[in-house]
Amino acid sequence: MxxxxxxxxxxxxxxxxxxxxxxxxxxxxFLQNDDKHHQHKDVKDNHLYIHLIAHSHDDVGWLKTVDGYFSGTKVDIQDANVEMTLDTTIAELLKDPRRRYTQVEMKFFSMWWKNQDEQMKAQVRALTQEGRLEFVNAGWSMHDEACTHYEDQINNMMLGHKFLLDEVGVTPRIGWHIDPFGHSNANARLFAEMGFDALVFARADFQDAEKRMNESSMEWLWRPSFQHVGKKGQLLAHLMVDNTYYPPKYFGFDDNGEGEGPFVNDSSLSTFNADWKSAWFINYVTELATHFRTNHLMIPMGGDFRFINAHLNFVSMDRMIDYINEHYPNVTLLYSTPGMYFDSLYAANISWPTKYDDLFPYADHPDDYWTGYFTSRPGAKWQVREGQAFLHASNWLYALKALDLGSTEQEIQEILAAKNAMLDSMGIYQHHDAVTGTAKQYVADDYTLRHVTAIRANIDQVGKMINRLSYRSTGLSAHYWSQCTVNNGTYLDCPIVNNVNKSFIVTVHNPSVQTQYYQRVKVPHTAYSAQAWSASANKFVDVNSTVVCHKNRFENGYSIQDCDMWVENKVDGKALSWLFIKYDAFAPVSAPGMNRFQYLTENAKGSLFSVSSPEDGSSHYVTFQIRYYQADEGGDNYPNTDNVPSGAYIFKPKKDMQFSLPYVNVTRTESFNSSFMQQTTLYYNDAETNRSARAIIRAFAKNPAVEFEVLLDPLPASGGGQEVTANFFAYDLDSNDTFYTDSNGLEMQERVLNYRPTWTLSTDEPISANYYPINSAIVVRDTKQNLSMVVTNDRSQGGSVLDNAHIEFMQNRRLFFDDSRGVGEPLSEDGRLGLGIQVQATYTLHFVNLTATYSKQRFQQLIIDDPLQYHFAFNYTLPESAEAVKAEYQVxxxxxxxxxxxxxxxxxxxxxxxxxxxxxxxxxxxxxxxxxxxxxxxxxxxxxxxxxxxxxxxxxxxxxxxxxxxxxxxxxxxxxxxxxxxxxxxxxxxxxxxxxxxxxxxxxxxxxxxxxxxxxxxxxxxxxxxxxxxxxxxxxxxxx
Structure with a gap:
C-alpha cells in the first residue's frame, strides 16, 4: 500500500x-483498519468447543419482493419480516452481554438503519465494537456465483462494504455464501482479495460432500486462480454439514421454523426436555467432531427469515448453553460468530488440505443437477448485463463531473444519488434468486421495475453530461439527449420511433479502452447516410455507411421491417464520437467487397459455413444449428430416480431422450455484402410445431470474429417443456473431451467430460452433469494443431461441449412443472401476450492458431462488457466555430x-x-x-x-x-x-x-x-x- x-x-x-x-x-x-481478530485464551485439548451461530438468512427477494420481505406483508406466501428480525434481535443483544448475532445482507440492514435514531445507531456501533454483533459478507445482497459477472460481484460487495464502513465503522472479514447454488473460483479469489480470511457455504455436490465427510476435509484451504494470484487469493473454506445452514433437528427454536419447540430446562414442568435434547445433541456433535480437524465445531442456529421473535430464540439458546455446559464437562457451548470460530481454527496452527478448482456444477441428488438456473429468465440476465454496461459508462461521465471545477454542490449530489440508485438496483439484481431467474414471477417483475426506474433516474444526468462534453469538444448542443436502452431490440425501442424521416445526431460513447470501428444505429428504412465529426477538419465529414433491413416478427405474429444502419467510424477507447445521420432519400448504396465467410448449404449438423481467419487467411468449416432438449416432466417412475422434473433450478432432459434434437429448420435465407461488412440472415419456421427463429451472421473488415445474432421466437406451450440451445460445430478440430469455460468472466477453467478433479463423478445424467455456467466464453482446443475455436456470449447461460468440438449454449427454456426447490412455480414466462417471450442473444466466433497469432477472446470481451453507448438528439444546434474551446478540451x-x-x-x-x-x-x-x-x-x-x-x-x-x-x-x-x-x-x-x-x-x-x-x-x-x-x-x- x-x-x-x-x-x-x-x-x-x-x-x-x-x-x-x-x-x-x-x-x-479506512487508513487505520486496526486488527479486529478475537483473542482466545485457555483453550483445552481433548475438549470440544461448540460455536453456536445465531443468524437469519434474508433473501433479497424470492417468494416475496424486497419491500415485502422487509415490511412483512403477504404472510400468506411466507411469514418473513426483516424489520422485526432486526428490531427484536438488537433489543435482545442489548439485554444480555453474552449473546451474539451474525448479520449479512446490507440492503435490508440499510433499510432498517435509516429508521433508527442516533441513540440506537450508537448502541449498534457499540455492539459491533464488542464483537457481539458481527457483520459477515456484507454485500448489498448475497450474490449468486454462477450467473454473475465479476465486475458485478465486486460492485455488489463494494456498495455494502462502503455503507458498513461509513455508518458503522467496521470491515467484514468472513465470507458467508450459505445459499448460492455452487461456488466459483473467481468469487473465492475476489473475496480473498477483499480481505476475507474464510468463506462459509452450505452447498456442494452430494458426492463431493460425502467424500469430504469421510476424509475429514469439510474445511480446506481454497487456492483459486493460483497460477495468476498465488496465495494472496487463498482463504479457508468451510462446508456446512448436510448442505444446510439450519440447526440440527430438535433445535429449531424459531416459531417461524420447524415447529420443534423451545428448550425447556425446568424439571418441574411436565414439558421438561433438556435432558433428552442435550443427550441427543452431545451424541450428534461428538460424532460430527470425528469429521473435522480441530476441537471446534460451528453449529448454525438460524435459517430463512428467522429471529422475527428473537426473544424466543435467545431464551432457548441461553438455557441450552447453561444446561449442557453444566452437565457435560468435556463440552463447552458458547455464543459465537464466524469471526470467533475462524480465529479459533487459526490459533490451532495446523495445515489444511488444499483445493484449486471450483464447485460447479452442484447436485443435491443423483438426478438433480442445478444447471438450469444458469439460463432461467434469459431476459433478466440480459438486463443485468446491460445495466452493468450502463453503470460503468455513466460513472465515467459522472467522474468527470465530480472533477469539474464548474460543478455546483447540488450537481455533485445529483450525480452521486444517480450513481447510488444504479448500484442499489444492480446490487439487488445480483442476489442468488434474482439474476438466477429463480424467484416468483411477480418478484421478477419487481426486479425489472427497480432496474428500469434506476436507469431512468440516470438518463437525465447522463444526457446533461453528454451535452456538456459535446459542446466543449465540438460546439454541438442539443435540447435533450435520449438513449436507446434496449440495445438488442428494434427501432421501435429507440428514440427514432417518434422521429421517422428526420436527420439526427448520435453521440457515440466508447466506455471501453478498446478502439471500436463500427456503430449500429436502429432505423426504420434505408434512406439515410452518415457523417462523422472530424476534429482536424472542424466539421462533419462523410464516412462509410450502409443500411441492412430484415423482417422482425413479434410475439403476436405481427411483422415489421427493422433496419440496422452500420457506420464505419473509428471511436477511440474512453472517448466520444459524433455522427450526423442524414435523412437522405437518395442515399448511396455501398459497393460489395467483404468475403470473410460463406454460407454453403444445410446438412444434418445445421447450416454449413466456411469462415476465414483475417490473420493468416486460413479457412475453417463450421455449422450453426438451433437444437432443443425435451424437458423431463417428473412422475415418470423410472428406477432409482426422485421423479423431479426440469425446472427453474434443475436442468433435466427427458430420461428416454437425453440428447438434443433439431429445433426448427431454415426455410429462407438472405445475404448482403458491402465494402466493410457482410451479412447472411437465416429464417426458421415450422407452422406445424409453431416454432420460429432468426439468425443473422455478420462479419466486419476490422473485427476478427464472426457474429451470430440469434432471435428465438416464443417457445410454444404445446409439446411440453423445451430447452433450446445455440450450437457451433467445428469440422477440423479434435477437442479430446476437454473444453474451457470462463469463471464469471475471469480465468478460464478446464472442463473434462464426466470428470471432477478432486472426486470421482458417478452419474446417469450425462447432459446436465456436464453443463457449466458461461458468462463470457467457451473454448475448444486441438492441442496437436494448436488451433482453438472461441465462442463468446453476451450474458449468463448454461453451456457445454458434449460432443467433439461441438459448443452449445442454452438460450431459452420454458417449463410447465415446478422442480420442488422452493419457488413453487413452473418456469413459464408468458410475456405480455401470454404466448411466451422472445430472446435475442449474440455470439461471436473466431479461430486462433497460437503458433501464428494471439487469441482475440479477451479483446472481444472488452467490447461485450463495455459496449458502445448511443445518445440521440433530434432538436440540436450544429457547431459553428468553437475552436478555442475544442482545443482546450480535446484530451x-x-x-x-x-x-x-x-x-x-x-x-x-x-x-x-x-x-x-x-x-x-x-x-x-x-x-x-x-x-x-x-x-x-x-x-x-x-x-x-x-x-x-x-x-x-x-x-x-x-x-x-x-x-x-x-x-x-x-x-x-x-x-x-x-x-x-x-x-x-x-x-x-x-x-x-x-x-x-x-x-x-x-x-x-x-x-x-x-x-x-x-x-x-x-x-x-x-x-x-x-x-x-x-x-x-x-x-x-x-x-x-
Whole structure:
C-alpha cells in the first residue's frame, strides 16, 4: 500500500491538502483498519468447543419482493419480516452481554438503519465494537456465483462494504455464501482479495460432500486462480454439514421454523426436555467432531427469515448453553460468530488440505443437477448485463463531473444519488434468486421495475453530461439527449420511433479502452447516410455507411421491417464520437467487397459455413444449428430416480431422450455484402410445431470474429417443456473431451467430460452433469494443431461441449412443472401476450492458431462488457466555430497511460471509475488477460503491463476542466478489492493459512511496480486506487 502525495518534482505541481469533514471520518477508519481478530485464551485439548451461530438468512427477494420481505406483508406466501428480525434481535443483544448475532445482507440492514435514531445507531456501533454483533459478507445482497459477472460481484460487495464502513465503522472479514447454488473460483479469489480470511457455504455436490465427510476435509484451504494470484487469493473454506445452514433437528427454536419447540430446562414442568435434547445433541456433535480437524465445531442456529421473535430464540439458546455446559464437562457451548470460530481454527496452527478448482456444477441428488438456473429468465440476465454496461459508462461521465471545477454542490449530489440508485438496483439484481431467474414471477417483475426506474433516474444526468462534453469538444448542443436502452431490440425501442424521416445526431460513447470501428444505429428504412465529426477538419465529414433491413416478427405474429444502419467510424477507447445521420432519400448504396465467410448449404449438423481467419487467411468449416432438449416432466417412475422434473433450478432432459434434437429448420435465407461488412440472415419456421427463429451472421473488415445474432421466437406451450440451445460445430478440430469455460468472466477453467478433479463423478445424467455456467466464453482446443475455436456470449447461460468440438449454449427454456426447490412455480414466462417471450442473444466466433497469432477472446470481451453507448438528439444546434474551446478540451485520456507487456502481445486493459465525492475517485485498473491465451511456460512477467496512474489522473482532470487547469497535488491510496481498507493494513491483518501441499507447489512470482508510480498489472490482476485531487485553479465560469 502506498499513500502518494505527488508534488512539483513528480508532476510540476505545488502541494496542498483539503478534506471534507465526512471524508476525514471515512478515511480515518479506512487508513487505520486496526486488527479486529478475537483473542482466545485457555483453550483445552481433548475438549470440544461448540460455536453456536445465531443468524437469519434474508433473501433479497424470492417468494416475496424486497419491500415485502422487509415490511412483512403477504404472510400468506411466507411469514418473513426483516424489520422485526432486526428490531427484536438488537433489543435482545442489548439485554444480555453474552449473546451474539451474525448479520449479512446490507440492503435490508440499510433499510432498517435509516429508521433508527442516533441513540440506537450508537448502541449498534457499540455492539459491533464488542464483537457481539458481527457483520459477515456484507454485500448489498448475497450474490449468486454462477450467473454473475465479476465486475458485478465486486460492485455488489463494494456498495455494502462502503455503507458498513461509513455508518458503522467496521470491515467484514468472513465470507458467508450459505445459499448460492455452487461456488466459483473467481468469487473465492475476489473475496480473498477483499480481505476475507474464510468463506462459509452450505452447498456442494452430494458426492463431493460425502467424500469430504469421510476424509475429514469439510474445511480446506481454497487456492483459486493460483497460477495468476498465488496465495494472496487463498482463504479457508468451510462446508456446512448436510448442505444446510439450519440447526440440527430438535433445535429449531424459531416459531417461524420447524415447529420443534423451545428448550425447556425446568424439571418441574411436565414439558421438561433438556435432558433428552442435550443427550441427543452431545451424541450428534461428538460424532460430527470425528469429521473435522480441530476441537471446534460451528453449529448454525438460524435459517430463512428467522429471529422475527428473537426473544424466543435467545431464551432457548441461553438455557441450552447453561444446561449442557453444566452437565457435560468435556463440552463447552458458547455464543459465537464466524469471526470467533475462524480465529479459533487459526490459533490451532495446523495445515489444511488444499483445493484449486471450483464447485460447479452442484447436485443435491443423483438426478438433480442445478444447471438450469444458469439460463432461467434469459431476459433478466440480459438486463443485468446491460445495466452493468450502463453503470460503468455513466460513472465515467459522472467522474468527470465530480472533477469539474464548474460543478455546483447540488450537481455533485445529483450525480452521486444517480450513481447510488444504479448500484442499489444492480446490487439487488445480483442476489442468488434474482439474476438466477429463480424467484416468483411477480418478484421478477419487481426486479425489472427497480432496474428500469434506476436507469431512468440516470438518463437525465447522463444526457446533461453528454451535452456538456459535446459542446466543449465540438460546439454541438442539443435540447435533450435520449438513449436507446434496449440495445438488442428494434427501432421501435429507440428514440427514432417518434422521429421517422428526420436527420439526427448520435453521440457515440466508447466506455471501453478498446478502439471500436463500427456503430449500429436502429432505423426504420434505408434512406439515410452518415457523417462523422472530424476534429482536424472542424466539421462533419462523410464516412462509410450502409443500411441492412430484415423482417422482425413479434410475439403476436405481427411483422415489421427493422433496419440496422452500420457506420464505419473509428471511436477511440474512453472517448466520444459524433455522427450526423442524414435523412437522405437518395442515399448511396455501398459497393460489395467483404468475403470473410460463406454460407454453403444445410446438412444434418445445421447450416454449413466456411469462415476465414483475417490473420493468416486460413479457412475453417463450421455449422450453426438451433437444437432443443425435451424437458423431463417428473412422475415418470423410472428406477432409482426422485421423479423431479426440469425446472427453474434443475436442468433435466427427458430420461428416454437425453440428447438434443433439431429445433426448427431454415426455410429462407438472405445475404448482403458491402465494402466493410457482410451479412447472411437465416429464417426458421415450422407452422406445424409453431416454432420460429432468426439468425443473422455478420462479419466486419476490422473485427476478427464472426457474429451470430440469434432471435428465438416464443417457445410454444404445446409439446411440453423445451430447452433450446445455440450450437457451433467445428469440422477440423479434435477437442479430446476437454473444453474451457470462463469463471464469471475471469480465468478460464478446464472442463473434462464426466470428470471432477478432486472426486470421482458417478452419474446417469450425462447432459446436465456436464453443463457449466458461461458468462463470457467457451473454448475448444486441438492441442496437436494448436488451433482453438472461441465462442463468446453476451450474458449468463448454461453451456457445454458434449460432443467433439461441438459448443452449445442454452438460450431459452420454458417449463410447465415446478422442480420442488422452493419457488413453487413452473418456469413459464408468458410475456405480455401470454404466448411466451422472445430472446435475442449474440455470439461471436473466431479461430486462433497460437503458433501464428494471439487469441482475440479477451479483446472481444472488452467490447461485450463495455459496449458502445448511443445518445440521440433530434432538436440540436450544429457547431459553428468553437475552436478555442475544442482545443482546450480535446484530451486523449489514454495518452502515455499504458505501457504494453514485454512479450509484445497486446494486453486487454480495463479502467472503471467511481466518483465518491467532489474531487475523489475510486479507480479500478484491470488486465483481463489470461495465461490460457499465452504459449505454455509463459511467466506472469511477460503478461504484465504498467499503468501510469499520475498521468491517467491528470488526463481525466484536464478533460474535465481543460488543459489550462492547474492542480496543487494528487493523493493516491491503494485499497483492497472492495475499497473499504488500505491494502497494506489488510495484508498485514490477513491470516496466512498453511496448506498440506505447501512444500510441493510453487507460487508465481508477482511483478513489482516500477518507479514513478507505474503500477504493474499482470494477467488477471485487478487493483483499486483512491485518487483525491487538490485543485489550484478556483471555480470558473461554465463554457455553456
Amino acid at each position: 502506498r499513500a502518494l502525495l505527488l508534488t512539483l518534482a513528480a508532476l510540476g505541481l505545488t502541494c496542498a491538502t483539503q478534506h471534507h469533514k465526512h471524508s476525514d471520518k471515512h478515511k480515518s477508519g 486523449d485520456i489514454l495518452k502515455d497511460v499504458v505501457q504494453q507487456s514485454a512479450s509484445g502481445q497486446p494486453a486487454p486493459v480495463k479502467f472503471q471509475l467511481f466518483p465518491m465525492e467532489r474531487n475523489v475517485l475510486l479507480v479500478r485498473l484491470e488486465n483481463v488477460g489470461d495465461l490460457f491465451d499465452y504459449p505454455n511456460g509463459t511467466h506472469l512477467a511477460n503478461t504484465t503491463i504498467y499503468i501510469d496512474i499520475p498521468t491517467l489522473a491528470k488526463n481525466l482532470y484536464y478533460q474535465a476542466n481543460g488543459k489550462q487547469a492547474q492542480l496543487s497535488g494528487i493523493n493516491i491510496v491503494e485499497s483492497q478489492m472492495s475499497g473499504n481498507q488500505n491494502l497494506t493494513n489488510m495484508e498485514k491483518n490477513k491470516f496466512n493459512w498453511k496448506g498440506l501441499d505447501d512444500n510441493q507447489v510453487v507460487e508465481p512470482t508477482m511483478p513489482k511496480d516500477l518507479p514513478n508510480y507505474l503500477v504493474a498489472l499482470p494477467a488477471q490482476s485487478i487493483r483499486h486506487f483512491y485518487v483525491e485531487y487538490v485543485p489550484l485553479t478556483q471555480k470558473k465560469e461554465e463554457v455553456m
